[in-house]
Amino acid sequence: MESEAALTGGLESVRIDGHAAGVLAPLERGLHYGDGLFETIACLDGRPRFLERHLERLAHGCERLGIGFPGHETLEREILAVAGEATRSVVKVLLTRGAARARGYALVGSERPTRVTLRYRWDREDPALARDGVRVRIATLRLGENPHLAGLKHLNRLEQVEARREWSDAGITEALMFSSSDRLVSGVMSNVFLVENSRLVTPRLDRCGVAGIMRAAVLRAARQLGIGAAEAALGAADLARAHEIFLTSTLIGVRPVREVAGRALAPGPVTRALQQALAALLAGASDG
Amino acid sequence: MESEAALTGGLESVRIDGHAAGVLAPLERGLHYGDGLFETIACLDGRPRFLERHLERLAHGCERLGIGFPGHETLEREILAVAGEATRSVVKVLLTRGAARARGYALVGSERPTRVTLRYRWDREDPALARDGVRVRIATLRLGENPHLAGLKHLNRLEQVEARREWSDAGITEALMFSSSDRLVSGVMSNVFLVENSRLVTPRLDRCGVAGIMRAAVLRAARQLGIGAAEAALGAADLARAHEIFLTSTLIGVRPVREVAGRALAPGPVTRALQQALAALLAGASDG
Numbered sequence: 001m002e003s004e005a006a007l008t009g010g011l012e013s014v015r016i017d018g019h020a021a022g023v024l025a026p027l028e029r030g031l032h033y034g035d036g037l038f039e040t041i042a043c044l045d046g047r048p049r050f051l052e053r054h055l056e057r058l059a060h061g062c063e064r065l066g067i068g069f070p071g072h073e074t075l076e077r078e079i080l081a082v083a084g085e086a087t088r089s090v091v092k093v094l095l096t097r098g099a100a101r102a103r104g105y106a107l108v109g110s111e112r113p114t115r116v117t118l119r120y121r122w123d124r125e126d127p128a129l130a131r132d133g134v135r136v137r138i139a140t141l142r143l144g145e146n147p148h149l150a151g152l153k154h155l156n157r158l159e160q161v162e163a164r165r166e167w168s169d170a171g172i173t174e175a176l177m178f179s180s181s182d183r184l185v186s187g188v189m190s191n192v193f194l195v196e197n198s199r200l201v202t203p204r205l206d207r208c209g210v211a212g213i214m215r216a217a218v219l220r221a222a223r224q225l226g227i228g229a230a231e232a233a234l235g236a237a238d239l240a241r242a243h244e245i246f247l248t249s250t251l252i253g254v255r256p257v258r259e260v261a262g263r264a265l266a267p268g269p270v271t272r273a274l275q276q277a278l279a280a281l282l283a284g285a286s287d288g
Numbered sequence: 289m290e291s292e293a294a295l296t297g298g299l300e301s302v303r304i305d306g307h308a309a310g311v312l313a314p315l316e317r318g319l320h321y322g323d324g325l326f327e328t329i330a331c332l333d334g335r336p337r338f339l340e341r342h343l344e345r346l347a348h349g350c351e352r353l354g355i356g357f358p359g360h361e362t363l364e365r366e367i368l369a370v371a372g373e374a375t376r377s378v379v380k381v382l383l384t385r386g387a388a389r390a391r392g393y394a395l396v397g398s399e400r401p402t403r404v405t406l407r408y409r410w411d412r413e414d415p416a417l418a419r420d421g422v423r424v425r426i427a428t429l430r431l432g433e434n435p436h437l438a439g440l441k442h443l444n445r446l447e448q449v450e451a452r453r454e455w456s457d458a459g460i461t462e463a464l465m466f467s468s469s470d471r472l473v474s475g476v477m478s479n480v481f482l483v484e485n486s487r488l489v490t491p492r493l494d495r496c497g498v499a500g501i502m503r504a505a506v507l508r509a510a511r512q513l514g515i516g517a518a519e520a521a522l523g524a525a526d527l528a529r530a531h532e533i534f535l536t537s538t539l540i541g542v543r544p545v546r547e548v549a550g551r552a553l554a555p556g557p558v559t560r561a562l563q564q565a566l567a568a569l570l571a572g573a574s575d576g
Contacts, residue, residue, distance in 0.1 A: 009315055030319050065449075094320070107452075158353075159436075180469075208432065
């Protein structure tokens, strides 16, 4: 499996159901329907950051979708095995409902989940991104709303693919997305926070969007710092009013936005306080 | 590839990029994101029904998503090759954006589409289904609305999987789905038509849903028969008012609904006229 062809796109290692020589079934429901979940885990010195939180989210997603969760131990062992081989890496875990037992959407009941564990190279980033912030656009594409799937990191990601196709300017690192009912939701690959009058607010994810691990860590850190923080239904007016905007993900941590759709912003005190509060957590591999 | 393990779920044959021994790349974007399209083609006496229409829809979907269409000839050759080996079969073609060239949603530009061609057993159905009609429920899950993806038969099908998980009663063959803004859209695996005062109406698919090959064939047949037919924004009231309801797909043709969420219906004259008009088309392999 570790042929030269497989090791493109920064991919360094892959295991399917724990085996380096594993193959994907042509009836894989993850392929046919996007019937599964994934996690993207930042690993430093061979240690996966927020591992317990990632596994908890995966277990929760499995429960929501009725996918048999393979258990913390199995997944942890596989993630640690691939993460352990590198100093800096991103480990992506796909957990699908497995190969179809019949044609069509219906389940037979004997489906066995498929685990795909991939390790990618994770290059060190330009420190200017965290210091000075990034430039962001507004996506034209709007996210469909489905409360049943909201919050889950599932494999139906064509909206994100299409939103990412909207720009090629390398100076723009992310796009903010609204939903079909004009709600601000998130970035294409990150969550978003707004600061107004020193209070922190992030879109409620009850209709769409992914409930990010770093998003939750920021909400916890804000509480500890005594910064007012809330999840709310937000719109374009909230975005326009925000004094500070930042993006979060397990890979970027807390990243200030210095320009959104042409409007200039400066990384502000709340963003800085949260960056500082989370720095120790992000440098190590504790579970916050 | 034609191992015993692969030949479950009614699968009789599979080719990946034209090769029986082909394998799926672990970086396949179809798996990671549902970044691709599919067609389900009914084949009789080795001949794929509506082949040109399926290929046209695939080409149109590729254009919308910016996926390089491999060309009619390549796809036609592969479909005919697998279809030719069986008297009755369903050939499913998945066409994805191919293996990722980098981690994340962004495209590098060198992606090469993946073709997966699968042939499934297609058992003869009980003629009572077409004659007497089927029992249908209303799905609890509502479809998210995304005009950018509306009409496409793309690989993001988790909503359909979840809607199909809502019932296990074998006497119910389909569920009608509404969208997040209360519009009637389709069945989980079929399109839907309503008849009121001898006029035919089917949901407009500008926000979600799949623009079915058989749906289009029914609209053409209605015009030829002088039956008034329209695509419109429909709601629960339209469904409640309908004198006749039928489902369509390339596999089931025109199928009367004899019960929807407890309300009894009888297959009516418009349904019968369309069944009759399409019978010749469905028995043969002409392209209608």
